[in-house]
Amino acid sequence: MMIEKIELELRPLRKKLQxxxxxxxxxxxxxxxxxxEQHVFAVWDFMSLLxxxxxxxxxxxxxxxxxxxxxxxxxINEIVWGEESDLNRNGVxxxxxxxxxxxxxxxxxxxxxxxxxxxNLTSGKSIEEALQNTKLPKxxxxxxxxxxEVIKTKKAHIIAAVFTFGREDLIPDMFIEIIKNLNxxxxxxxxxxxxxxERHIEVDADQHGPIALKMVSQLxxxxxxxxxxxxxxxxxxxxxxxxxxxxxxxxxNKSTSL
Numbered sequence: 001m002m003i004e005k006i007e008l009e010l011r012p013l014r015k016k017l018q019x020x021x022x023x024x025x026x027x028x029x030x031x032x033x034x035x036x037e038q039h040v041f042a043v044w045d046f047m048s049l050l051x052x053x054x055x056x057x058x059x060x061x062x063x064x065x066x067x068x069x070x071x072x073x074x075x076i077n078e079i080v081w082g083e084e085s086d087l088n089r090n091g092v093x094x095x096x097x098x099x100x101x102x103x104x105x106x107x108x109x110x111x112x113x114x115x116x117x118x119x120n121l122t123s124g125k126s127i128e129e130a131l132q133n134t135k136l137p138k139x140x141x142x143x144x145x146x147x148x149e150v151i152k153t154k155k156a157h158i159i160a161a162v163f164t165f166g167r168e169d170l171i172p173d174m175f176i177e178i179i180k181n182l183n184x185x186x187x188x189x190x191x192x193x194x195x196x197x198e199r200h201i202e203v204d205a206d207q208h209g210p211i212a213l214k215m216v217s218q219l220x221x222x223x224x225x226x227x228x229x230x231x232x233x234x235x236x237x238x239x240x241x242x243x244x245x246x247x248x249x250x251x252x253n254k255s256t257s258l
Contacts, residue, residue: 029184035248038139048147069156139243164212
């Protein structure tokens with residue numbers, strides 16, 4: 001199957017991500033905060049990919065019209081329901097992004113960077129202007145610029161591929177174990193963060209992952225050009241995720257040397 005061919009081609013990059021040294025470089029609550037302050041941008045732009053897929057595969061305009069993709073529409077709506085309105089560990093409905101922000105608050109990680117970006121967007125600035133005004137590290141801005149480059153293609157098979165193969169299931173179980181075993185001060189509670197990772201990975205692996213693969217397969221059909229585009233954009237997405245991890249690792253090493 002063509003979808004298996006894509007997975008095979010992406011395997012070296014996915015392995016590189018899952019074995020990235022950034023995970024083993026985290027050994028304090030300060031490191032966790034620094035990681036979250038940069039990783040939150042990947043949590044946020046994931047939602048933008050998701051909503052663009054919903055725009056492409058369903059009708060979000062009034063008057064409503066059939067989208068022409070009933071099966072893919074069902075699949076993406078199921079994913080949106082889970083990602084945008086899941087339940088946190090206390091049973092409160094919220095998106096996975098909001099769960100992550102909740103975890104950042106509980107650990108006193110700064111949300112100034114992501115809030116600055118969102119405030120710029122809320123004020124009417126374009127994503128390009130917002131990124132420029134927020135003055136993010138290159139590893140983050142490059143990652144985000146690519147995401148919106150993908151969104152602007154308005155090609156559902158490309159957006160679905162990047163969404164599917166650059167997911168949070170790239171974060172290995174080993175990282176969650178590192179977090180669980182951290183020696184942290186008694187007044188610090190990692191429960192919200194651990195729940196976020198466990199819940200997000202659980203949902204991806206058991207529910208959304210298989211659905212997303214089916215969606216990519218349906219959108220590419222038997223078109224070899226679409227499969228080639230899906231593969232190439234997915235490779236670039238993974239390369240930029242590696243770059244994001246490299247940037248976080250550099251920040252961790254820099255903070256350690258101070």
